[in-house]
Amino acid sequence: MGDAEIIPIGTRGRQGRGTGTQPSSAARGLAPHKPAPKRPASKNPASKKPASKKQASKEQAPKAAPRPEPTDEPVEEPAPTQGIPAADWLTAFQHAAVDVFGDDWEPQLARFLAFLRRRVTGDYTVDEYGFDREVTERFLMSALRPIAQKWFRIEVRGIENLPADGGALVVSNHSGTIPVDGLMTMVSIHDHTGRFLRPLGADLVFRLPFVSSMARRSGATLACHEDAERMLRNGELVGVWPEGFKGIGKPYAERYKLQRFGRGGFVAAAVRTGVPIVPLSVVGAEEIYPLVGNLPSLARLLGVPYIPITPFFPVLGPLGLVPLPSKWLLEFGEPIRTDEFDAGAAEDPMLVFNVTDQVRETIQQTLYSLLMQRQSVFR
Amino acid sequence: MGSAGTVVLVTGVSRDLGRRFARAAAADPGVARVIGVDVVPPRGDIGDVSFVRADIRNPVIAKVIVKEDVDTVVHMSVISTPGSAGGRHTMKELNVIGTMQLLAACQKAPGLRTLVVKSTTTVYGASSRDPAMFTEDMEPRRAPRSGYAKDVAEIEGYVRGFARRRPDVRVTLLRAANVIGPHVTSPITSYFRLPVIPTVLGHDARLQFLHEQDLLDVLLHATRSDVPGTFNVAGDGILMLSQALRRLRHPTVPLPSFAVGNVGSTLRSARLADFSPEQTAFLTYGRGVDTTRMRTDLGFEPTFTTAGAFADFAAPLAPAGGGRAERALAGLAERLSEPVATPAGGRRG
Numbered sequence: 001m002g003d004a005e006i007i008p009i010g011t012r013g014r015q016g017r018g019t020g021t022q023p024s025s026a027a028r029g030l031a032p033h034k035p036a037p038k039r040p041a042s043k044n045p046a047s048k049k050p051a052s053k054k055q056a057s058k059e060q061a062p063k064a065a066p067r068p069e070p071t072d073e074p075v076e077e078p079a080p081t082q083g084i085p086a087a088d089w090l091t092a093f094q095h096a097a098v099d100v101f102g103d104d105w106e107p108q109l110a111r112f113l114a115f116l117r118r119r120v121t122g123d124y125t126v127d128e129y130g131f132d133r134e135v136t137e138r139f140l141m142s143a144l145r146p147i148a149q150k151w152f153r154i155e156v157r158g159i160e161n162l163p164a165d166g167g168a169l170v171v172s173n174h175s176g177t178i179p180v181d182g183l184m185t186m187v188s189i190h191d192h193t194g195r196f197l198r199p200l201g202a203d204l205v206f207r208l209p210f211v212s213s214m215a216r217r218s219g220a221t222l223a224c225h226e227d228a229e230r231m232l233r234n235g236e237l238v239g240v241w242p243e244g245f246k247g248i249g250k251p252y253a254e255r256y257k258l259q260r261f262g263r264g265g266f267v268a269a270a271v272r273t274g275v276p277i278v279p280l281s282v283v284g285a286e287e288i289y290p291l292v293g294n295l296p297s298l299a300r301l302l303g304v305p306y307i308p309i310t311p312f313f314p315v316l317g318p319l320g321l322v323p324l325p326s327k328w329l330l331e332f333g334e335p336i337r338t339d340e341f342d343a344g345a346a347e348d349p350m351l352v353f354n355v356t357d358q359v360r361e362t363i364q365q366t367l368y369s370l371l372m373q374r375q376s377v378f379r
Numbered sequence: 380m381g382s383a384g385t386v387v388l389v390t391g392v393s394r395d396l397g398r399r400f401a402r403a404a405a406a407d408p409g410v411a412r413v414i415g416v417d418v419v420p421p422r423g424d425i426g427d428v429s430f431v432r433a434d435i436r437n438p439v440i441a442k443v444i445v446k447e448d449v450d451t452v453v454h455m456s457v458i459s460t461p462g463s464a465g466g467r468h469t470m471k472e473l474n475v476i477g478t479m480q481l482l483a484a485c486q487k488a489p490g491l492r493t494l495v496v497k498s499t500t501t502v503y504g505a506s507s508r509d510p511a512m513f514t515e516d517m518e519p520r521r522a523p524r525s526g527y528a529k530d531v532a533e534i535e536g537y538v539r540g541f542a543r544r545r546p547d548v549r550v551t552l553l554r555a556a557n558v559i560g561p562h563v564t565s566p567i568t569s570y571f572r573l574p575v576i577p578t579v580l581g582h583d584a585r586l587q588f589l590h591e592q593d594l595l596d597v598l599l600h601a602t603r604s605d606v607p608g609t610f611n612v613a614g615d616g617i618l619m620l621s622q623a624l625r626r627l628r629h630p631t632v633p634l635p636s637f638a639v640g641n642v643g644s645t646l647r648s649a650r651l652a653d654f655s656p657e658q659t660a661f662l663t664y665g666r667g668v669d670t671t672r673m674r675t676d677l678g679f680e681p682t683f684t685t686a687g688a689f690a691d692f693a694a695p696l697a698p699a700g701g702g703r704a705e706r707a708l709a710g711l712a713e714r715l716s717e718p719v720a721t722p723a724g725g726r727r728g
Binding site for chain 2: 110128206230
């Protein structure tokens with residue numbers, strides 16, 4: 001181990017590079033073309049690089065005023081937060097405010113503060129389903145919009161099929177392991193029409209902590225005929241995914257094959273309230289988390305419909321939760337009118353099944369044609 | 380009816396709301412006499428109300444009804460918490476057996492014209508499978524198995540049976556939302572009066588309140604009006620639990636749902652608050668009731684909204700200057716408006 005003594009770091013007793021008559025090449029490159037002023041060695045000879053850098057940084061300073069010999073390095077620079085006058089803080093704050101809120105930052109900031117104050121004091125209103133319009137518009141939509149536009153590059157077609165006001169029932173296919181398609185539909189409809197889609201969710205949604213409070217806040221309610229009819233009567237735009245867990249948790253191999261459409265309860269609700277049914281076909285959501293496996297026994301233990309295994313989850317851990325950036329197409333089909341049926345139509349199972357099949361077929365056909373038009377999954 | 384003045388019998392006058400209703404009824408010009416019944420005498424002033432010390436679990440009540448020629452019975456003696464009455468066993472006996480005896484006595488009273496029963500929206504339960512707004516025709520998603528909710532469900536069953544047997548008596552069942560007000564002591568008000576309030580982590584309940592004054596008004600309205608049936612009674616609008624707690628400005632401790640039960644039983648044994656399982660479910664999922672029928676059929680309009688009732692309840696509880704965060708925000712907003720404005724204008728102009 002005698003060789004270990006010869007380490008090519010340091011100067012082995014001679015003067016260090018940083019202390020010599022000439023600056024290092026790096027320092028020479030930084031400095032203006034002028035010989036460096038001589039100065040006695042004050043550096044620890046063992047450290048090469050830091051020494052040379054400091055030399056270089058001091059290079060420019062002595063030109064203006066030849067300062068006294070530095071003896072103690074840390075004393076020279078005061079702590080960064082000490083001694084900054086309040087006016088500087090204020091100016092910095094103003095700059096930051098202008099950067100964040102734009103030129104009319106003052107009313108903007110005042111408005112934001114008022115909003116914050118309302119939230120802290122609880123001075124806001126929610127509707128009877130717990131829908132918090134303000135927080136949905138300001139936070140949820142703003143958070144989802146970049147994902148919809150930049151990540152999935154959602155293309156919306158047939159938006160004119162949605163009525164500008166009054167009740168309507170949007171019926172969509174369901175896919176993607178996690179109900180991202182519902183969130184994306186909500187933000188797309190809000191951005192294109194200014195209306196809020198009120199989704200109907202399974203009771204699991206309202207049983208889970210955090211998910212339940214978020215769902216109610218963003219306007220969702222339980223998928224039961226009482227709530228659906230109540231919302232439709234009040235002229236809301238209601239969204240329903242009749243495939244439910246069968247659709248969202250189907251294996252990747254069965255992508256774009258519609259599952260059974262529940263028991264047609266959504267049709268009965270629309271017929272009873274006489275609102276149009278707008279079929280919506282979503283292409284792209286199937287590919288975000290390709291479901292290749294399932295853990296049924298663990299799912300049963302946890303009381304959830306399935307535990308997904310995708311090519312990246314749970315192998316890559318949390319990284320596997322990043323959805324694949326597939327290209328999405330949303331096509332709203334022609335509305336199916338239900339106001340022409342007579343009063344007892346909702347109680348006629350045959351009619352309800354027929355309308356259900358009609359909606360299902362429309363969505364399936366549109367899915368096929370959209371898949372034909374799509375260049376590739378990610379483009 | 381009401382020509383020579385009605386004779387009103389009120390049960391449960393030893394408690395504050397019962398006593399105050401009896402006094403309000405006595406002050407009503409259409410009422411000739413008010414008889415208050417309870418096992419213990421009321422603590423406060425009962426004014427013109429004549430108090431009869433009787434146990435409604437005892438057939439004596441039938442004699443009182445016949446002798447006093449009562450034509451209106453207001454049943455308010457359904458208690459939501461064992462509290463001073465003793466254990467759960469006593470509470471159940473008081474609620475269910477008391478109602479049975481009272482209804483049996485009413486059935487034998489030929490002069491009876493009106494029966495008003497104060498029920499509660501607790502009968503709808505609270506679960507994740509609930510519709511957003513319960514109407515009067517809806518059943519609870521899960522039949523209550525214990526506690527207050529089961530008592531009330533049984534009481535309502537007996538009342539409906541009575542209505543079938545005595546079709547000449549007008550039976551009005553009022554399902555009141557959680558009654559709240561500065562003078563009310565109930566599980567929900569003692570919950571909100573806790574210095575640090577435990578909540579269920581990740582859930583936010585939808586709440587509806589009825590102000591105490593509105594409860595007295597609607598009971599009086601029901602004794603006078605001529606509309607039989609079942610009615611939900613609640614203030615307008617919905618308040619989220621988180622929102623209510625922010626308005627109250629009390630610190631909160633979110634606990635996972637499995638821990639809330641333990642904390643609840645500790646609080647219960649310390650007599651600080653009552654956390655029954657149905658109370659926990661209510662604070663997890665909340666409940667909303669539809670009050671359309673109250674407005675259209677019963678013709679009653681509460682003076683306080685849900686938010687207004689809660690504000691009236693919270694006013695003596697909330698800290699004076701507002702919470703810390705609120706004060707900081709208010710200070711920032713004030714400071715922002717003046718000194719920042721001038722340099723900004725000068726620099727940019």
